Amino acid sequence: MTDRLGGGFTTLAWVLIPVAVGINVVGGALTNALRIPLFLDVIGTLLLAILAGPLVAAVGGILTNVVLSVVRSPTMLPFALTQAAIALVAGYLAMRGWFLIREKRDYLKLAGVAIAVSAASVLVSWPILVWLFGGITGTAPDVVVAVFLASGFSTELAVLGSQLVMEPVDKGASVVIAYFIAKSVPERYRPSFGQRALARDR
Amino acid sequence: MSGGGTAGTTDVDVEALIENAEGADSPFEYRPGSSPLHRLNPVTKLVASGALILIAFLLPTFWGPLALTVGLFALVATAGAGVARSVGTVLVAVGGPLALSLVLIQGLFYPQNETVLVSLAVPVIDRLAFYEEGIEFALLILFRLTVLMIALLGAIVTTHPKKLTVALMEKGVSNKVAYVFMAALQFIPQMQTRAKAILDAQQARGLDTAANLRRRLKSYVALMAPLLIGTLISTETRALALESRGFTRKGERTYLLDVSDSAFDRAIRWLSVLAVIAVFVWRLLL
Numbered sequence: 099m100t101d102r103l104g105g106g107f108t109t110l111a112w113v114l115i116p117v118a119v120g121i122n123v124v125g126g127a128l129t130n131a132l133r134i135p136l137f138l139d140v141i142g143t144l145l146l147a148i149l150a151g152p153l154v155a156a157v158g159g160i161l162t163n164v165v166l167s168v169v170r171s172p173t174m175l176p177f178a179l180t181q182a183a184i185a186l187v188a189g190y191l192a193m194r195g196w197f198l199i200r201e202k203r204d205y206l207k208l209a210g211v212a213i214a215v216s217a218a219s220v221l222v223s224w225p226i227l228v229w230l231f232g233g234i235t236g237t238a239p240d241v242v243v244a245v246f247l248a249s250g251f252s253t254e255l256a257v258l259g260s261q262l263v264m265e266p267v268d269k270g271a272s273v274v275i276a277y278f279i280a281k282s283v284p285e286r287y288r289p290s291f292g293q294r295a296l297a298r299d300r
Numbered sequence: 301m302s303g304g305g306t307a308g309t310t311d312v313d314v315e316a317l318i319e320n321a322e323g324a325d326s327p328f329e330y331r332p333g334s335s336p337l338h339r340l341n342p343v344t345k346l347v348a349s350g351a352l353i354l355i356a357f358l359l360p361t362f363w364g365p366l367a368l369t370v371g372l373f374a375l376v377a378t379a380g381a382g383v384a385r386s387v388g389t390v391l392v393a394v395g396g397p398l399a400l401s402l403v404l405i406q407g408l409f410y411p412q413n414e415t416v417l418v419s420l421a422v423p424v425i426d427r428l429a430f431y432e433e434g435i436e437f438a439l440l441i442l443f444r445l446t447v448l449m450i451a452l453l454g455a456i457v458t459t460h461p462k463k464l465t466v467a468l469m470e471k472g473v474s475n476k477v478a479y480v481f482m483a484a485l486q487f488i489p490q491m492q493t494r495a496k497a498i499l500d501a502q503q504a505r506g507l508d509t510a511a512n513l514r515r516r517l518k519s520y521v522a523l524m525a526p527l528l529i530g531t532l533i534s535t536e537t538r539a540l541a542l543e544s545r546g547f548t549r550k551g552e553r554t555y556l557l558d559v560s561d562s563a564f565d566r567a568i569r570w571l572s573v574l575a576v577i578a579v580f581v582w583r584l585l586l
Contacts, residue, residue, distance in 0.1 A: 109543050112476050113535045116483035120491040121528060127492060128523050131499055132509055132516045141524070157480070165484050169328050171394040172452040173445055230357070232441045234405050236398030244401075247409035275521055282525040287532045 110289050111150045118142035118158040119165055136268045139166075143185050144215070144276035148197050149283070149292035152189025159185040176230055180222045187218040188273070192295040197277060200297050208277055212270035219269055220261045224254075233257045239264055328390070328453070330460045331382040338379060342459045342467040344565040349451035351572035356447035358579045362436060365443035372447060376454040387453045395446055402438040403430075410434030461485055467559045475553065479542070491531065498526050 121142030129138045143162060147155035159181030167175040191197070191214060196207045227233055233243050233253045239260050246256035280288075280296060288296070332338075337345075352372065356365045377384040407417075413431035422428045465478040503509070507519055 107476070109539045109547055110535070112480060112547075113483075113539045113542065114532075115480045116487045117528070117531045117535055119480075119484040120487040120531065121524065123488050124491045124495045124527070125524065128495055128499065128520060132520055132523075134513070134516055134520065138520075145528070157477075161480060161484055164481070165488070167452060168456055168485070169488060171390070172449045173394065173398075175448075175452070231445070232402075232406065232437060234398070234402045234438075234441070236394065236401050240401045240405060244405045244409060247405060247411070252411050271517060275517065275524070278521045279524050279528055282521070283529060283532060287529070287536065 107154060108289065111154045114146060114150055114289065115154065115158045115161060118146040118155075119162045121145065122158075122162040123166060123169065136271055138268065138272050138275065140181060140184050140215075140219075140269065140272050141276045141279070143181055144188050144272055145280055147185050147188035148192045148276065148280045148295050150289050151193065151291045152186045154291075155185035155189045156182045173231075173235065176226045177223065179226065180219055183218040183222040184215050184269070187214050192291075195295070197280070197295050198297050199277075208273055209270075212266065212273040215273055216266045216269040220258070220265050223265075224258055224261055227257045227261070228254050328386070328456060331380060331386060331457050332460075333380045333383065333458065335379040335383075335458070337376070337383075337454070337458045339560070340458075340568070341559060341561045341565040342455070342464040343471050343561075344568050345455035345459060347569045348572045349455045351576045352451045353448045354576050355579050356444045358576075358583050359444075360583070362439040362443050365440065365447050369443050369446045369450060372450045372454065376450060376458075379454070379458050383454070383457050386457045387450055390453055391446060391449060394449065395442070398445065399438075399442050402442050403435060406434040406438035406441075407431060408434065410437050412437075462557060463559050466555050466557045467561075469553070469555075470559065470561075476547070479547070487531075491527065494530060495523070495527055498523055 119142060122139050123142075125138050125141050129136060139162075140159070143155055143159040146158045160178040163174050163178035163181055167173070188211060191211050196211050199205060199207065227235070233247070233256060234240050242260035242263055243256050246259045247253070251259065280292065283292070285293065285298070352368060356368055359365055359368075373384075373387070376387050407430040408428070410431060410433055413434045415432040416429045417432045417435055419427055419429045461482055465482055469475055469478050499507075502519070502523060507522070508515065509519075511519075
């Protein structure tokens with residue numbers, strides 16, 4: 099069981115981690131180029147969760163925000179916990195076969211993953227946003243928080259409201275994109291965890 | 301440069317090689333120097349930054365974090381003009397928008413707002429009132445976050461990443477975690493270049509960056525897949541190279557770089573821990 103959970107911290111898994119961190123960070127630049135109004139900064143973490151399991155993905159997720167705090171803004175550091183939560187949830191679901199899609203109907207599983215991942219993200223980000231930032235981070239979602247605050251909600255509810263509006267869209271898109279990118283990886287390059295988590299190509 | 305210890309058996313000055321290896325262009329990159337801040341053990345800097353951040357978040361009014369911000373910036377500035385410029389750039393680039401939205405949103409809408417500080421005459425909605433409670437809360441959060449930024453950036457900009465990893469490994473962090481951190485930092489510029497090349501190539505093949513959202517999300521996969529697969533193919537080679545150098549071997553390792561850890565370093569680490577405990581107890585008693 100522990101071996102399955104870890105997906106085996108093999109040398110291949112350790113080498114995949116920086117790749118996933120790179121994808122998380124560079125992914126943001128590509129969303130800018132395509133002018134997609136989402137963050138999409140957990141795709142690498144989700145890919146790791148599918149290909150290498152929850153624990154490897156959690157290491158990758160935490161490292162992403164450590165690196166982001168070094169290359170973008172130190173205020174990203176606390177959200178390493180969000181990345182870890184997303185990694186654990188997605189990796190566990192990958193282990194339970196929620197990314198095994200053989201027929202059309204199975205795509206509903208991805209919706210389930212999206213809901214679980216969004217829920218994990220909101221649950222962990224919410225206290226960080228309220229206690230450390232008082233709700234305002236100097237980024238686009240501030241506008242949504244401001245609207246809620248202006249309509250008379252408390253800081254806690256305003257942050258929760260904005261999270262519930264934004265997260266399902268962002269994390270839903272991330273889960274679907276991560277699945278299709280994982281599928282596009284040739285089987286030869288998938289670690290053994292990923293070979294079990296994804297359906298075989300025909 | 302650093303005192304004491306055995307720096308390995310080569311005649312080459314590793315420190316000088318590293319210092320002159322890469323030019324710094326991003327504000328987050330290492331700025332070479334020989335100030336006391338540069339000479340501290342990297343782990344000491346991390347512990348002290350962590351302690352300062354905790355203290356800033358424990359202090360109840362904005363005056364404490366404000367004083368810490370000013371003091372820290374003065375301290376960081378002693379490490380050289382380059383360091384001060386780097387930290388200042390990020391402070392303005394990240395702190396600027398943050399300050400603006402904090403003051404605007406909290407000043408206007410903070411739920412505990414009562415006392416009007418300034419009231420501006422504005423067309424359409426008549427009057428716009430900024431409240432004292434909201435502004436004070438905004439300043440509290442802002443200065444806490446500036447302490448976080450200056451403390452972390454000061455530590456990062458005065459520490460070469462290689463020294464940091466060696467220092468961490470000497471304190472018992474696994475060499476795998478250290479490798480992964482270094483590799484990620486090195487990967488990002490490489491992947492950015494590669495992503496740009498792929499973007500150009502796909503645009504030459506008619507990638508439409510102004511299509512509807514569904515199509516653009518599809519194009520996203522078309523951009524990411526080659527990026528990932530290209531990197532994966534080189535990772536296999538990397539895995540073999542690491543394996544052949546004993547990456548997964550256990551046992552004592554020797555380092556080419558010598559990172560000093562003086563009594564002064566230990567004193568600062570203990571003081572940091574004690575300071576956090578003191579502030580915490582003070583907050584509990586009040």
